[in-house]
Every structure is written in C-alpha cells, then in structure tokens.
Amino acid sequence: MRITWLLLFLLALTGPVLTAQEHRPSETREEYEAEYQERIKKETLYGVYIPQDLTDAFIQLNKLIEADDRQKFKSLSEEEAEHRLFFSLGRWIIHNWGFYGGSRLSHFLRELGVYHPEDMARFIIITYHRNLNRKSLDVKPLVESIQEKRLQEQQEKRKDGQILHEETRVREKTEDQRD
Template structure:
C-alpha cells in the first residue's frame, strides 16, 4: 500500500511539474522577451481569450461581451464621466485580458498608433468605444496626441517632485578624451 501511495504522490508531483512547465516562465534575457513578444503579437487567442486585431474588432468584442443595458448606460454618460468611472473596472479588464503589458496583437496595433503605456491603451479604447456608441467622430490622431502629451506632462511633474539623493561627476575615460 505504501508503495502505491508513493507512486501516486510521485505521479501527482510530476503532473504538477509538467503543468508549471506548460505555463511557461518569465523571460530571463532581452532576446527571450523579444522572441516571446514576437510570438504573442501574432496570436488570435492568448490564455483562452480572443484578442481583437484592431479598433473595429475591439468594439465588436466589447459589444458582444456587454449587456445591452450596460452599453446604453455607458453610451448615455458623458465621455469623461463614463471613462473615469469605469477605468478601474473595464479599463483593467481590457488591459489584463487583452494582454497590454505582455504584448498582444491589439497592443501592437495601438503601439503603432503611438500609444505605449497600457493605461493609455485601455483609456484610448474606452474613449473611442464611447464615441463609436454615440456615432461621434473618433478623432484618433487628436486623442493619441492628447494622451501622449498628458503622459509626458505627468512624467515631467513626477521627475520634478523627485529628490536628488547624490550627484556624481565621473572623469572621462581615456578613449573619450582622445576622440574629442
């Protein structure tokens, strides 16, 4: 009996190890990350979730996944209020399920538009979906420029609030002095 218990335990341990390997591990080098990213941006499905390829598909998927009454509430709310109120629910769902941090074909599409931060990508989709539901012009270029400017301003303010811990000046190396 003890022999069978040991074999059963060993089999369960091996099965657990196999499933952990199947889940994959984080990239340890930049080239591993680049290879994984290149694979991810070509996939229609990641982690069992359909990934839209562009804004049109994103809108269709959001329409499919939401109840009509919820869509109507979202559509009828002012744009700023709708996106602000739902950013930490719908926005987080979009960011997580459509793999904006790890990379997906939708995040790559948005990156090519000029959006680089996952929060900006989610907000962009929420705003343009709201405009689409209201049959308003999407104004993609203006929105991308606005989000990019806001991100730069936030970074500038963040850096200005920072405290310099120590300032150092390193002497130039011999090769640098010879080039000058």
C-alpha cells in the same frame, strides 16, 4: 501501500511546479522580443480572442456588454465613462487582451502611438464611447492628448522624486592622462 501514498503525495507536489515552468518569463531581451513577435501574430491568447484593430474591438465589446449596460455607458459623459470604467472594463481589457505581454491589438495601438497598457485601455474606452455616441473618433488628437498626459505624469514623478543613493564612479587615469 505507504509507497503508493508517498508517490501520490510527491506527484501532487511536483505537478504545479512543472506546469509553472511552462510559462516562465523571458530571461533575455532577444527571448522577450521573439515571444513578443509570436504573440502579436496570434488570434487568441490563453483562449481569449484578441481583436486586431479598433473596429474589431468595438465588435467584441458589443458582444460582451449587454444592451442595457451599453446604453448606460453611452449616456455618460466621456470623462465620466473613462474614469468610471477604467478599474473594471479597463483592467479587464488590459489583462484579457494581453497589453502587458503584447498582443495584436496592443501592437496596433503602439503603431498609433499609444504605448502604456493603461493608456491603451483608456484609449479603447474613450473611442468606444465616441463610437456608441456616433461621434468622430478623432484618433490623432486623442493619441496626442494621451501622450502629453503620460509625459506630464512622468515629469511630475521625477520632479517630486527623492534620490535614495547616489554614486560617482572614479575612473583610473590612463597612461596618456598621467603625463
């Protein structure tokens, strides 16, 4: 009886460990790239349908969002819609549509020129808002605006950054340099 309990206890402890190893992160750049290439071809990731382009994303959002909530979203200004929904709908989009690990939708957005997952979510929220309001999506100017904001944000971080530690490598002189 003790052996049975011991085996059950050990099995309970090793179960999560064995399943955790199933989705281990990539160890090399080549391994990551191979996994990325597989992910961008998949129609579903972890049981969630991944839209293939903006039109498909709008269709999926229309299915997911109830009509009265869609109407409230539609009545907001574009800026307000972007800011209000980023930490709810935006985070849902990033996580469920696989923007960090790569998906066919994130790959589509990368080809448009939107590279950061947060920018991808903002792009979808803004274009979805424009689509609901029957406005032109104006993809190219929106992509340029997002790229410019990302660049400014990076420059601000660098400007205000503090160097924690700096090293200078001293190279040994070669035979030619010694003479």
